[in-house]
Amino acid sequence: MQVLLVEDDIRVAAALVRVLRRRGCTVTCVTTVAEALAAPMVDLVLLDMGLPDGDGLEVCRSLRQRSRDVSIIVVSARGEEYDRVAGLRTGADDYLVKPFSMVELHARIEAVMRRAARSSSGPEEMWIGSMRVDVTARQVSIDGQRVQLTRKEFEILVALARRPGTAVSRKDLLLAVWNTTEGAERTLEVHIAALRAKLGDAGLVRTVRGVGYQLQAG
Template sequence: MRVLLVEDDLRVAAALSKALRRRGHQVVAAMTAAEAVRADPVDLVLLDLNLPDRDGLEVCRRIRQVDEDVAIIAVSARAEEYDRVAGLRAGADDYVVKPFSMVELQARIEAVMRRTTRSTRTTSASLEVGTLRIDLDARRVWVAEREVSLARKEFDLLVALARQAGSVVPRDRLQLDVWQTTWATRHNLDVHVAALRGKLDDAGLVETVRGVGYRLRAG
């Protein structure tokens, strides 16, 4: 996999590059925002948000505008919820707070690439997961040929889960996708998940991953 590593700290960049190459990745290094936006296409961008010549969030938006499908993981010492939300809204697929271990980073890379690959395969007007079929344009849903009537937020929630079927979708990510904010109450999301489960008539289709989020069963 070809990785663009955007990091202005030479020691951090060298250590990360070595670790990534050891895991079989090709690494392209950039120390500034200008170098990052001029870089050739890659599969994944590891983007430090504290860059010397431009705010990393702006760089993230620029990269996302140029390539809708590239995977982006924002890397920053900024650990507040506001910062994480800002990174996700700027177009990042995940947000990693420094310091982190290489084991954690590799796991996040694998998860993001699974989601990105799956999303790229399902950019048509419909999604199919097992017996579940979703018509995105008509906003209609079928389970084993039985049509299911969903409210607007229930449909949006199902689509957010179906785009990453088989992977855990964090609560914050679902709240951003469905409500465009992370300030929605925990109870609000849980109520919509419960309603969705009831209408799909398969309580195990949407699985709870305690303390993290929800996962749509892939098969």
């Protein structure tokens, strides 16, 4: 696995590089926004937010615009809800607050890469009314107009589109998209709100009180 580590703390970077290389990863380590944006595309990016020449959000946004398939995990000392939400909305797949254990980092990497592998396996296309969801190309269009979604928003939509007209529980969505049922409900709500806004129809994804969410069929 090709990994881009964006971290300006030399000691932290050295520890992460050792651990990742023991896992068999090929690691490119950079310390600035400029170096991160100039680096070749990889399978996974571990991204610090506090960089000497700018904010990691700029890197996250640019990498996500460049590729919908790269997996991005923010590893940052910024642990406030605002920071986590900003990172996820900008396109990160996960957000890990420092300090963290290497065991937890491994688990987060494995979960993110499993989801990436599942979402890219096998050709599939779904139609819900005028909305087309192309799982293979990771594209969504409504009336022929492309809708740009982040990886998480797309995975939520796919999970709902597989069962149109049926209420999908929050637990099922959390397991499908974040591989956990703990501590991510607020994150799910944020992504649902963003998904509704991008689809342009707040009623398309309906809240089912006490259960979860339902994608209106047709």
